[in-house]
Amino acid sequence: MASRAPEALCLPPRAGGLATSPGSPPSEASRSGCHQVKVLLVLGAGIIGLGLASPDLHIRHVPRTVDPQFHQRTRLCAEQAPSNAGPQPNDQRVTVQTFLGPALREIHLHQLGDSLAPFPTARATLRALLAARPRAFSPFPHWAEATPLRAWGLLGTVHYVGHSSRRIEVAGRHLCVADSLGVLWWIRLEAVDVFPEGE
Secondary structure (H helix, E strand, O other), X not given: OOOOOOOEEEEOOOOOOOOOOOOOOOOHHHHHOOEEEEOOOOOOHHHOOOOOOOOOOEEEEOOOOOOOXXXXXXXXXXXXXXXXXXXXXXXXXXXXXXXXXXXXXXXXXXXXXXXXXXXXXXXXHHHHHHOOOEOEEEOOOOOOOOOOOOOOEEEEEEEEOOOEEEEEEEEOOEEEEXXXXXXXXXXXXXXXXXXXXXX
16 A cells, blocks of 8 residues: 555644753744644654544544634634533543544545644544544533634534534634533643543
8 A cells, every 4th residue: 555645634733832952042923822743753742642543543534614703713613502411531542533433434524724724734634633542522511611613613524434524613622512412512632631642
């Protein structure tokens, strides 16, 4: 099987930025606020616990306007009523993709934030997020911070076996995604929220 060149992964910088080598000049990516690494490399402390989603999962670019107010949005799945149930601990330490189940077959991305274009960057970034192992899956947004979509947002459709289609929304390291039964899950993937590699 022919190997595929690694894609660029672009995630928003953490507070304080990402460390660089002593004496090294800031890169163009750093100046623009976009920190790119190759997803085939071990990722740094800023994105501990992110890996690679299965290459069998197809992620395609299907441009269309899902939300005309995309660039003004500051919340994920804002119009959906969250559940009153509590967060579900990830005792088995599974990835986001595994949690969504084997019926997951394809994801179409429709709208991309400014810092996630071109599409290969958005695709690689989503793969890394899906391969993260969060400490919990929550049926409501369990964070206080805003989640603007303008720069780091993605709106898409998740396709499951049986022709069911659900939504997925991303803002930086925050996700809102529906499983095959239509249950919405809000997931934050900051370093404190995920299991480190090897743990």
